Amino acid sequence: MSEVYAARRERLRERCSAGGGAAALISRPANVRYLAGAAPQGAVLLLGLGEDVLLCAGPPEDQLADGRPDEGLRVHALPAPAGDTAVAAADLAAAQGAESLAVEEHHLTVARHRALRSVAPRLRLGDLGNAVEQLRLVKDEEEIALLRIGAEIVDQALSELLESILVGRTERHLALELERRLVDHGADGPAFPTSVATGPNAGRRGHRPTDRRVEEGDFLSVCLGAAYRGYRCEIGRTFVIGTSPADWQIELYDLVFAAQRAGRQALTPGAAYRDVDRAARQVLDSAGYGGALPPLTGHGVGLENDEDPQLAPSAMGKLDACVPVTVEPGVHLPGRGGVRIDDTLVVRPEADGGPELLTITTKELLAL
Amino acid sequence: MSEVYAARRERLRERCSAGGGAAALISRPANVRYLAGAAPQGAVLLLGLGEDVLLCAGPPEDQLADGRPDEGLRVHALPAPAGDTAVAAADLAAAQGAESLAVEEHHLTVARHRALRSVAPRLRLGDLGNAVEQLRLVKDEEEIALLRIGAEIVDQALSELLESILVGRTERHLALELERRLVDHGADGPAFPTSVATGPNAGRRGHRPTDRRVEEGDFLSVCLGAAYRGYRCEIGRTFVIGTSPADWQIELYDLVFAAQRAGRQALTPGAAYRDVDRAARQVLDSAGYGGALPPLTGHGVGLENDEDPQLAPSAMGKLDACVPVTVEPGVHLPGRGGVRIDDTLVVRPEADGGPELLTITTKELLAL
Numbered sequence: 001m002s003e004v005y006a007a008r009r010e011r012l013r014e015r016c017s018a019g020g021g022a023a024a025l026i027s028r029p030a031n032v033r034y035l036a037g038a039a040p041q042g043a044v045l046l047l048g049l050g051e052d053v054l055l056c057a058g059p060p061e062d063q064l065a066d067g068r069p070d071e072g073l074r075v076h077a078l079p080a081p082a083g084d085t086a087v088a089a090a091d092l093a094a095a096q097g098a099e100s101l102a103v104e105e106h107h108l109t110v111a112r113h114r115a116l117r118s119v120a121p122r123l124r125l126g127d128l129g130n131a132v133e134q135l136r137l138v139k140d141e142e143e144i145a146l147l148r149i150g151a152e153i154v155d156q157a158l159s160e161l162l163e164s165i166l167v168g169r170t171e172r173h174l175a176l177e178l179e180r181r182l183v184d185h186g187a188d189g190p191a192f193p194t195s196v197a198t199g200p201n202a203g204r205r206g207h208r209p210t211d212r213r214v215e216e217g218d219f220l221s222v223c224l225g226a227a228y229r230g231y232r233c234e235i236g237r238t239f240v241i242g243t244s245p246a247d248w249q250i251e252l253y254d255l256v257f258a259a260q261r262a263g264r265q266a267l268t269p270g271a272a273y274r275d276v277d278r279a280a281r282q283v284l285d286s287a288g289y290g291g292a293l294p295p296l297t298g299h300g301v302g303l304e305n306d307e308d309p310q311l312a313p314s315a316m317g318k319l320d321a322c323v324p325v326t327v328e329p330g331v332h333l334p335g336r337g338g339v340r341i342d343d344t345l346v347v348r349p350e351a352d353g354g355p356e357l358l359t360i361t362t363k364e365l366l367a368l
Numbered sequence: 369m370s371e372v373y374a375a376r377r378e379r380l381r382e383r384c385s386a387g388g389g390a391a392a393l394i395s396r397p398a399n400v401r402y403l404a405g406a407a408p409q410g411a412v413l414l415l416g417l418g419e420d421v422l423l424c425a426g427p428p429e430d431q432l433a434d435g436r437p438d439e440g441l442r443v444h445a446l447p448a449p450a451g452d453t454a455v456a457a458a459d460l461a462a463a464q465g466a467e468s469l470a471v472e473e474h475h476l477t478v479a480r481h482r483a484l485r486s487v488a489p490r491l492r493l494g495d496l497g498n499a500v501e502q503l504r505l506v507k508d509e510e511e512i513a514l515l516r517i518g519a520e521i522v523d524q525a526l527s528e529l530l531e532s533i534l535v536g537r538t539e540r541h542l543a544l545e546l547e548r549r550l551v552d553h554g555a556d557g558p559a560f561p562t563s564v565a566t567g568p569n570a571g572r573r574g575h576r577p578t579d580r581r582v583e584e585g586d587f588l589s590v591c592l593g594a595a596y597r598g599y600r601c602e603i604g605r606t607f608v609i610g611t612s613p614a615d616w617q618i619e620l621y622d623l624v625f626a627a628q629r630a631g632r633q634a635l636t637p638g639a640a641y642r643d644v645d646r647a648a649r650q651v652l653d654s655a656g657y658g659g660a661l662p663p664l665t666g667h668g669v670g671l672e673n674d675e676d677p678q679l680a681p682s683a684m685g686k687l688d689a690c691v692p693v694t695v696e697p698g699v700h701l702p703g704r705g706g707v708r709i710d711d712t713l714v715v716r717p718e719a720d721g722g723p724e725l726l727t728i729t730t731k732e733l734l735a736l
Binding site (some may be wrong): 058080082083103105106107108109110111112114127172173178179180185189193294312313314332 | 424426448449450471473475477478479480481482494495515541544547551557586663680682713733
């Protein structure tokens with residue numbers, strides 16, 4: 001893997017360094033991990049002159065449990081009591097003879113930025129912007145393979161839950177059980193807090209599990225994600241409890257399913273983010289649910305659960321091949337509940353068979 | 369509770385506002401929650417001229433599941449697509465006629481700070497510093513009552529685990545089981561990722577559970593915390609597996625126990641943070657384990673798990689009454705394992721009986 005990380009750092013260097021004396025400081029944890037192979041707590045990565053250094057806040061033994069850093073990288077652990085790794089990196093960049101240092105202004109705090117300036121007053125501080133996030137957008141096949149394993153894990157955890165008895169159990173317990181099963185099947189852990197929503201809660205995006213128990217006639221919506229070696233994918237499904245769904249439940253389900261299918265079908269290389277969003281949104285809109293819709297229809301996944309792109313009405317940009325995204329429209333009717341259906345897919349060209357569905361659990365309306 | 373939050377905001381105002389036209393922007397989530405009663409994702413609190421406003425990134429229904437904001441506060445949800453709440457707050461402060469706005473420079477990013485400046489160029493931006501963190505240091509009796517409930521929850525979860533069979537189970541499974549029990553007993557969730565460490569891993573601070581199974585003769589160290597209505601407390605214990613601990617295990621345990629007791633006994637109002645650390649540390653130091661010690665012996669708890677004060681050799685400051693802290697020395701011997709013992713206590717004057725121990729699980733060396 002070492003050459004993978006070195007190649008990523010090289011690509012970043014090409015993107016951001018104008019001249020000879022330019023160094024860059026990466027502080028956002030997912031970005032550090034992407035470029036260094038590991039992101040111990042508080043660590044920053046210096047793309048320096050001559051050598052790249054991962055600066056860690058603590059001794060390696062305690063800090064590196066989360067993954068091994070790229071072997072081609074110098075790892076420097078600050079002695080205790082550890083100061084600010086970013087400040088130490090600026091100091092090091094200055095000592096290497098750098099003239100400028102590009103930092104992640106969208107991550108670095110004002111206070112740290114000021115400390116950098118005072119430790120290395122001759123260093124010209126610039127903005128790296130979202131350069132690393134941009135690199136992270138398109139995944140290589142190894143990254144996609146990790147997402148695929150994560151998707152298998154969520155599919156398995158979900159299918160096992162469906163085989164158990166649900167009526168009478170609380171949202172909290174079902175969520176915990178799902179998380180246990182994720183770990184059973186090899187996940188590092190849940191990618192985000194598992195959402196289980198029943199009855200009037202069903203269909204709410206990001207609903208936090210409560211002590212409400214599953215009842216006959218409920219909608220039950222579940223959204224869970226697995227982190228596998230740092231990569232996060234997610235799935236969301238809605239079920240009905242009991243043998244005979246009500247007409248309104250079937251109608252609402254069919255509608256959200258149609259919207260989600262339209263969104264999935266719009267995933268082609270070159271499609272504008274907003275057009276994917278519109279494809280799904282207009283199905284719900286034209287059925288009169290425009291006011292009840294969440295601000296986005298989907299988002300990128302990778303080392304973070306909620307990364308670029310955003311599939312939303314005002315998003316700018318176009319999809320590339322090998323970008324994994326979620327498609328997750330939903331409708332929630334206050335007091336009655338609702339439906340959400342959420343898949344993780346990888347954008348692929350038509351010639352390769354179109355979008356690759358990672359989360360393959362059925363989207364038929366199951367009555368449990 | 370409404371008057372509690374209003375009183376906190378009033379105290380902050382007294383601390384930080386010099387003149388008439390000064391507003392303050394609180395963005396760090398735990399600080400927002402402390403002053404507003406809730407901290408929906410992305411929300412910021414404006415202590416404005418005339419009125420205080422909680423600015424939320426999304427509609428209340430989706431965002432306020434985590435707690436209800438103080439009723440004495442105006443809640444303003446930004447319309448979708450939600451922009452930056454901090455920018456909206458600066459805009460509002462300027463519209464209210466504020467001349468200056470103190471921000472949390474240790475939390476606000478450089479990019480957001482710049483956006484604030486550009487939306488309200490006439491507003492003088494200052495630094496609120498750690499003013500809210502300082503207010504949060506000393507807890508009122510209601511906060512301590514919540515910590516006490518959290519401590520009961522961790523004690524119960526731990527005692528139930530000890531009644532079950534441990535040999536052959538993995539660190540990961542034991543950690544998940546503890547987290548399930550925390551929720552069973554009413555916790556919002558774990559206060560931080562539960563650490564279960566066996567054999568050579570035992571005693572490592574912040575060890576992430578692996579697939580290693582508990583074996584006869586192991587040390588088993590466990591560190592878990594519960595969040596209860598936002599307040600976090602923690603406990604750590606070390607056990608031996610099997611009926612007859614080895615001599616080195618008994619010696620090491622007794623030593624860490626003596627260090628932890630010395631730290632607890634040093635908790636008096638007026639004691640310097642570093643003296644509490646030294647009390648525990650020197651016991652281990654004089655036994656020859658000085659090199660293997662973690663950088664701190666304990667830390668404050670409250671709305672965050674790891675808040676001020678730090679009980680560390682270079683920490684500045686003195687304890688007050690009603691400050692809850694952990695005392696958690698440990699020794700880890702690479703390849704062999706080790707011992708950690710961790711309690712949450714509240715500093716109390718001698719006249720009130722000295723430090724109040726919240727986590728009451730026995731600290732005898734149990735052989736399980």
